[in-house]
Amino acid sequence: MKQTDDHSPTRRQIVLGGVSAALGWFLGGGSALAQIAFKPARTESKGDVLVCLFLRGGADGLNMVIPYAEDAYYRNRPSLAIPSPSDRRRPANERAIALNELFALHPALRPLYPLYAEGKLAIVHACGSAERSRSHFEAMSAMERGVAEAKASIGNGWIARHLLSVPRKGSSPLRAVAFSNVLPESLRGVTDAVVLQTLSDFRLAMPKSMGITQAEELQHTLREMYAGADRHGVNQTARDTLQVLQTLRRVDPSRYRPANGAVYPDSELGRGLKQVAALIKAQVGLEVACLDKGGWDTHVAQGGTAGWMAANLADLARSLSAFATDMGGEMRHITLIAMTEFGRRVRENSGLGTDHGRAGVMLVLGGGVRGGKVYAHWPGLEPHQLEEPGDLRVTTDYREVLAEVVWKRLGNPHIARVFPGVNVRRLGTLGLV
Amino acid sequence: MIAGCQPMLRRAMAPPPLVTGLPARKHLPDDVLWLNRVTFGVTLTELDRLAEMGKIAYLEQQLHPNEMGEQWLVRLRLRGFEIFQTAPAELGDLPVPEVLRQLQQHAILRAVYSRYQLHERMVDFWRDHFNVTASKGLCAYYLPQYERDVLRKHALGRFPDLLKATARSPAMLLYLDNYRNRRGVPNENYARELMELHTLGVHGGYTQRDVQEVARCFTGWTVEERFLRPRGTFRFDHAQHDDGEKRVLERYIPSGGGESDGERVLEMLAMHPSTAKHLCRKLCVHFMGHAPDATVHRLSEVYLSTGGDISEVLRELLLSEEFLQSPPAFKRPFDYMVSALRALYALTDGNRPLQEHLEKMGQPLYRWPLPDGYPHGEEAWKGTLLERWNFAIALCANEIRGTQVDLPALVGKLPVTDALLQTIFCLPPDTPSIRSLRERLHGTLAQQAALILASPQFQWRYGREA
Numbered sequence: 001m002k003q004t005d006d007h008s009p010t011r012r013q014i015v016l017g018g019v020s021a022a023l024g025w026f027l028g029g030g031s032a033l034a035q036i037a038f039k040p041a042r043t044e045s046k047g048d049v050l051v052c053l054f055l056r057g058g059a060d061g062l063n064m065v066i067p068y069a070e071d072a073y074y075r076n077r078p079s080l081a082i083p084s085p086s087d088r089r090r091p092a093n094e095r096a097i098a099l100n101e102l103f104a105l106h107p108a109l110r111p112l113y114p115l116y117a118e119g120k121l122a123i124v125h126a127c128g129s130a131e132r133s134r135s136h137f138e139a140m141s142a143m144e145r146g147v148a149e150a151k152a153s154i155g156n157g158w159i160a161r162h163l164l165s166v167p168r169k170g171s172s173p174l175r176a177v178a179f180s181n182v183l184p185e186s187l188r189g190v191t192d193a194v195v196l197q198t199l200s201d202f203r204l205a206m207p208k209s210m211g212i213t214q215a216e217e218l219q220h221t222l223r224e225m226y227a228g229a230d231r232h233g234v235n236q237t238a239r240d241t242l243q244v245l246q247t248l249r250r251v252d253p254s255r256y257r258p259a260n261g262a263v264y265p266d267s268e269l270g271r272g273l274k275q276v277a278a279l280i281k282a283q284v285g286l287e288v289a290c291l292d293k294g295g296w297d298t299h300v301a302q303g304g305t306a307g308w309m310a311a312n313l314a315d316l317a318r319s320l321s322a323f324a325t326d327m328g329g330e331m332r333h334i335t336l337i338a339m340t341e342f343g344r345r346v347r348e349n350s351g352l353g354t355d356h357g358r359a360g361v362m363l364v365l366g367g368g369v370r371g372g373k374v375y376a377h378w379p380g381l382e383p384h385q386l387e388e389p390g391d392l393r394v395t396t397d398y399r400e401v402l403a404e405v406v407w408k409r410l411g412n413p414h415i416a417r418v419f420p421g422v423n424v425r426r427l428g429t430l431g432l433v
Numbered sequence: 434m435i436a437g438c439q440p441m442l443r444r445a446m447a448p449p450p451l452v453t454g455l456p457a458r459k460h461l462p463d464d465v466l467w468l469n470r471v472t473f474g475v476t477l478t479e480l481d482r483l484a485e486m487g488k489i490a491y492l493e494q495q496l497h498p499n500e501m502g503e504q505w506l507v508r509l510r511l512r513g514f515e516i517f518q519t520a521p522a523e524l525g526d527l528p529v530p531e532v533l534r535q536l537q538q539h540a541i542l543r544a545v546y547s548r549y550q551l552h553e554r555m556v557d558f559w560r561d562h563f564n565v566t567a568s569k570g571l572c573a574y575y576l577p578q579y580e581r582d583v584l585r586k587h588a589l590g591r592f593p594d595l596l597k598a599t600a601r602s603p604a605m606l607l608y609l610d611n612y613r614n615r616r617g618v619p620n621e622n623y624a625r626e627l628m629e630l631h632t633l634g635v636h637g638g639y640t641q642r643d644v645q646e647v648a649r650c651f652t653g654w655t656v657e658e659r660f661l662r663p664r665g666t667f668r669f670d671h672a673q674h675d676d677g678e679k680r681v682l683e684r685y686i687p688s689g690g691g692e693s694d695g696e697r698v699l700e701m702l703a704m705h706p707s708t709a710k711h712l713c714r715k716l717c718v719h720f721m722g723h724a725p726d727a728t729v730h731r732l733s734e735v736y737l738s739t740g741g742d743i744s745e746v747l748r749e750l751l752l753s754e755e756f757l758q759s760p761p762a763f764k765r766p767f768d769y770m771v772s773a774l775r776a777l778y779a780l781t782d783g784n785r786p787l788q789e790h791l792e793k794m795g796q797p798l799y800r801w802p803l804p805d806g807y808p809h810g811e812e813a814w815k816g817t818l819l820e821r822w823n824f825a826i827a828l829c830a831n832e833i834r835g836t837q838v839d840l841p842a843l844v845g846k847l848p849v850t851d852a853l854l855q856t857i858f859c860l861p862p863d864t865p866s867i868r869s870l871r872e873r874l875h876g877t878l879a880q881q882a883a884l885i886l887a888s889p890q891f892q893w894r895y896g897r898e899a
Contacts, residue, residue, distance in 0.1 A: 153610055153622040155566060155802035173816055188568075188802040191795040192816025205823045207830035214880065222822065224873050225888050232763065235889060237815040245819070 047169070047411040048335045048368060049280055050288045052159060052186065053269075054144070055316070055340040057297030058136065060354055061361030062343060062392065063309060064109065065123050065374065069102045072381035076347040080304050080354070082106055094305045099123070103374045107305055108313035111321035115365060120324065120331065122369050122432050124362040124401050125376035128342055128394040134356040136297070139341035144185035146399060146419050156189025158418055159288055162406055163190050165414040171237040172285025173244055174202065179272040179291050187290060199253040199275045203245060219245065244284045253278045262326035265318045269293045273323040280330065296340060300351040320365060332367035335409040335433065339398065346381055346390050357391035362401055368409050369433050397422070400430050408433045463757055464488075465859045469894055470720055470759075471495065471751060472550035474772030475859050479550075492751060496589055496744045498549035507546045514539055516577040521603065522665035524574040532573045534785060536580065537798045541783035544771045551747070555588040556580075557767065558719045560798070561806025563599045563631060565608040567799040572608050575665065576799060579604035592712065592741035593703035596631065600699055601667040603656045609804060612655040614648060616675040624648035626804045628702065637707035643682055649675045650686065650694035703741055709733035716750060718809050722762025722894070728755050761893035763811035766794035768894070769821055773828060773886045774836070776857040778843065781836040790833065793820040818892075825886035829879045840878045850874050850881060857885050866890050
């Protein structure tokens with residue numbers, strides 16, 4: 001493991017990360033994943049909170065986690081390539097941050113580096129679906145439904161199927177929350193998933209003509225009305241709902257103070273994750289939170305170490321890092337997945353951007369994650385190694401990653417129901433969580 | 434055009450002066466319960482019609498819907514939908530959300546205002562039973578035609594006709610992938626759901642082998658896509674049909690049957706005893722909230738002896754003793770919203786602001802992603818009570834754009850609480866569950882109305898114990 005970045009404030013962590021990383025990535029060999037020795041199983045999760053972040057638009061995995069050891073990467077991207085960690089011609093803060101002998105992080109992802117080094121963040125590269133249309137819509141639809149290709153006839157979302165296949169833990173009205181404008185396809189098929197733009201949307205919406213005292217009166221009356229026992233559990237749900245309303249008012253998400261000095265960026269994602277943190281800490285029974293971050297469709301003027309995509313990456317990294325810092329030890333019970341519908345073409349286009357490609361990168365963050373590794377059957381970037389018309393091949397089915405998380409971290413053994421068609425016997429071979 | 438009609442619409446759709454005096458409004462509790470289960474929500478006006486006509490004549494009228502029998506302003510309003518005036522192949526100029534908006538608006542308006550409430554409830558039933566989601570591919574463009582020419586047309590007719598119409602509809606052919614079910618590369622999606630959901634039921638006695646054989650029978654059933662042909666219509670493509678012999682449910686289908694293979698399968702399935710049981714069970718749940726075995730058995734016999742006549746089955750069900758004995762049934766969000774609008778004699782355009790409430794409650798029409806339709810029962814729906822409460826508040830405060838209620842006109846000069854309770858529940862105020870609710874009510878007229886709609890009592894189609 002060669003590491004020459006003397007200027008980095010996190011040199012020690014890089015070395016540590018490099019050591020553990022060296023165990024985890026493999027150049028070339030097709031059966032690489034199978035070589036990963038099983039670690040003794042960690043404490044089985046009783047069911048983590050799942051945070052699912054969808055990077056919409058097709059995030060360029062090759063510029064997020066840079067295969068800097070590949071000459072082809074630099075040949076194909078004369079203006080977009082991120083300088084190698086050892087490129088002395090460039091200042092250190094413009095160079096990629098080495099993860100191991102093949103991969104390096106985009107410098108804008110630097111805030112994620114400590115999480116990687118501590119083993120909380122795992123990276124899956126050359127990962128994606130079998131959907132080859134390169135259409136945003138089709139590829140997102142396939143991934144959110146948890147199927148191989150968009151043409152699969154399964155209509156509900158993978159997270160919905162997960163929620164339907166585990167016993168309900170309680171009657172929380174905030175079991176599954178999407179911070180979004182519309183219900184994401186991954187949650188389609190559960191009737192009680194809640195779509196919120198902000199947490200403050202989860203309230204009794206009192207019209208202008210009614211003041212706050214009336215809102216409280218109303219809640220009081222509702223509590224009385226739904227006081228009795230009923231054999232259907234409707235009254236219990238009503239009372240839980242009123243309880244959550246009260247809790248949220250007490251917590252007051254708009255004045256939520258993150259712990260451990262965490263500072264969330266003032267972006268949609270930062271605000272979203274901050275609210276997820278507030279919800280988890282308020283213990284309102286959250287099981288799944290879905291968030292989106294758009295702006296990855298970088299056909300034109302994508303930028304390299306600076307520019308459009310770098311700004312997006314910086315926001316992503318700062319948001320995730322703030323979330324992990326804020327949650328502290330609670331990360332033991334949280335698994336966050338960041339995924340995108342496809343990666344982008346290896347060769348940059350004439351507009352100094354990249355076009356829709358195939359394989360991309362997935363990030364998995366959490367206390368139960370075997371992080372500090374880049375999990376990849378690396379297919380290579382030479383012409384004969386690419387998929388027509390010049391895209392990184394998909395060598396890891398994104399569903400294997402999700403299935404491991406569902407099984408090991410969410411404590412749901414019904415993998416065949418959540419991901420019909422996934423080879424259950426292969427389950428766990430990734431060893432990611 | 435529509436906006437200009439508002440005052441006229443109000444006159445036509447808003448209530449006549451309703452509660453003219455509480456004592457005069459004595460209705461039989463059984464009639465209230467019966468109407469509340471047959472329709473999308475009992476109203477005083479509807480009760481009067483029932484009292485006037487008698488139950489038998491009322492039911493006969495309900496079983497024979499007639500567009501000309503609708504109030505003329507309702508008819509006028511319903512005529513204005515672009516989606517029903519354009520062939521599916523030409524609808525592509527509209528964005529999908531616009532098609533969906535009009536579909537939902539149309540369904541809401543009919544559910545709230547149609548005189549033929551039973552028809553509307555059955556359309557709601559078939560929409561789930563033969564669910565096609567607008568979210569898949571081009572399905573949205575074929576949904577208006579599907580709704581009008583398949584579901585609405587056959588909702589009270591013979592089930593074999595309805596089943597055949599769904600099988601040949603481009604909406605279903607696209608939704609369950611039969612349009613690409615071809616000789617040599619069969620697609621089993623439709624075949625499986627046809628037996629599991631549309632007819633026999635999951636334990637109805639078919640095998641995986643049957644699924645494969647049925648899929649072969651339907652090879653070549655597709656949607657016309659060729660140039661200068663009637664695009665977007667049913668087409669049997671003989672070249673793609675597997676014309677070998679097949680064996681379905683132990684019955685032999687000889688080779689060379691062509692298009693008739695599929696038709697034979699549909700006939701066989703439609704009149705299968707398992708289908709009778711499956712359908713009658715679902716109808717019981719839809720109207721009663723539960724399905725007693727004895728009732729299902731009796732209805733199945735009616736079904737089989739009448740060639741699958743849906744109206745005959747409904748007559749038997751709705752006039753049965755157990756229909757009145759059934760326990761309370763939790764309203765689905767669409768039931769809840771429509772019953773609230775009806776109870777308050779709301780004037781609504783059924784447009785997006787209202788649709789958004791329905792979406793938040795979890796039941797945006799035509800958007801259920803699975804072929805099994807929206808579920809029934811409190812387990813599925815109790816998680817979005819907050820959104821019901823918010824709808825109740827917004828409705829009573831007149832804060833939903835395009836929807837108005839005139840609460841002062843509803844109660845007139847009568848004591849507010851009793852007048853509201855009587856208008857909304859149509860039950861005497863001394864009914865036990867109403868009495869306990871009455872004690873909790875306070876505040877302004879709008880607040881009290883909102884509380885009633887938000888109450889546990891209004892979340893259920895009440896049973897006899899109410």
